[in-house]
Amino acid sequence: MLRRLASLATSVTAAAALTVAGLPAPAVAASAACRPVAGSPRCTVWTGKVAWVADGDTLLVDVNGDGTPTPRSIRLIGVQAMEQHAYSPQPAKRRGDCHALEATARVEQLVKAGKGVVRMTAQRPGSQSRNRPLRSLSVKINGKWRDIGVDLIRHGYALWLPFAGEWAWDSAYELAEAQASGEKNLMWDEDYCGAGPAAGARLTVWANSDADGDDGTNLNGEWIRIGNGGSSPVGIGGWWVRDSGLRRYTFAAGTVVPAGGAVYVHVGKGVDTATDRYWGLTAPIFTNVDPLGHSVGDGAYLFDPQGDLRQSFVYPCRVGCGSPLAGKVSLKVKYGGVERIEVVNVSDRPVDLQGHAVVSRYQHRFEESTVLAPGESMTVPFAGGRAVLDDRGGEVRLQTSDMWTVACRWWGTGKC
Structure with missing residues (x-):
């Protein structure tokens, strides 16, 4: 949607x-x-x-x-x-x-x-x-x-x-x-407005703009993920996230992003937990990328209590794009009969798929750490047993969360 x-x-x-x-x-x-x-x-x-x-x-x-x-x-x-x-x-x-x-x-x-x-x-x-x-x-x-x-x-x-x-x-x-x-x-400039809390924290922002199925009926499938890549928890009480409009969600006092973990803000309604918060909106807010409809993307932004923009997520990537997985992973696709999509580590070192997604007619997001040893492969969960690939032609991509293509496989009328 x-x-x-x-x-x-x-x-x-x-x-x-x-x-x-x-x-x-x-x-x-x-x-x-x-x-x-x-x-x-x-x-x-x-x-x-x-x-x-x-x-x-x-x-x-x-x-x-x-x-x-x-x-x-x-x-x-x-x-x-x-x-x-x-x-x-x-x-x-x-x-x-x-x-x-x-x-x-x-x-x-x-x-x-x-x-x-x-x-x-x-x-x-x-x-x-x-x-x-x-x-x-x-x-x-x-x-x-x-x-x-x-x-x-x-x-x-x-x-x-x-x-x-x-x-x-x-x-x-x-x-x-x-x-x-x-x-x-x-x-x-992340300290333009003054010295804010948690200076140097390794926080990340990732927004899922395209919920599974109909965005309008799966509001909680749209979310903003605040990740913490550091070794210590980070308190974000009083911090807030927003889309490109005026809507904002402010984190309650005591909200903490655990070390190596994340806190999600879901667009719709629900019961808050330590790691899942709910904005309470009644309609999707993030624009899906649709070149035919002249829709080129959107953004999500994290501000600290001082008003400094500490992290952002603008999609698709336009400048400085890339991935640590480039040249280290490949895709295997079986599109006839029992379908299968595999991600393969072709390098001689472990790779972590976190922050990436496999995209075909549907998508599978690697939101948490998913490490493949050298030579190891994994089957993408949505593929097995479900007819999600068109035998006549299509493509499967491994992309960064901001939609930069790391690896791609196509067949028939598809094109990478």
Whole structure:
């Protein structure tokens, strides 16, 4: 099941109050490529003058041709800044989470450099979030239009956020986020907000976006896994995880990730245990990768109580991809009769499959340590006795949790 964020569930804030309801639809100025790259879809284009910047992803804009001088609250496509709680044209009166005010100031800086004039684009003119038109905004600096969204994400001021129907920017924004993460830019600097707890802890994040079966009826099959690769337990009470939208789950006091173990946050409802927590949501939240549907991925993020982003999981991998299993394992596939998929250690040293998954029509995840000795093989549990492989053609992949292919086998009409 594909999840695309259509609106942001936020509390009533000053930013929401700035939304101007009942205004006539702005006149369409033009149609152009959404992005200056080959194969870009077409977008509707408007222009306007910025009245003031509400926060890192919302601007008040006097839209040219809309028949009114009243500014409209415009929500940036593809961008999620950290939450701001007090809004004002005067910077001294603003308040917000760590990184929020920096994002607002960066947007103001770009708008000032563009002399207040913005170019707004959208694939669907009616796209909106909380009654705010959704638009990608650019400013002209030194004779060239600069995408505000890609600037914010690339320099670490904001996260990438997929929006329903507005996919033209997703690949570029996902790449910008991967680059910002690799360079530890701003919010990717894990102690930017102050000295947080458990410095140096070997925590990992892994989100399962594609639950077995129908995501909508298997909410707890979507989860975020907080792993601990260290030799000591790590307390995460007061820490929180979020998706690329505004939803967050905060860990209760006393929550501990055991040494060599993990704590799971399941999206749906259930009874909490020491290692399994339940978000209590009523719908899936992580977007499945679907190239035909223009869905390129999503992310999950772990923050400490200071507001520092300590670990993240953005899929599929775009920068610095790889696996310690590369060249050390192979796949054996029997697709006729009694089906069988095996993972084989072809190296001369033990290998651990943890953090990987075997993917065909279904998937099997190696969530906990699974060690194969040199020359040893194991049969993937979902394969034996069940017709999951198409005799006419298909493929089986061993992938990292962020979808980088380590090994692949194909037959018939399949292709690796």
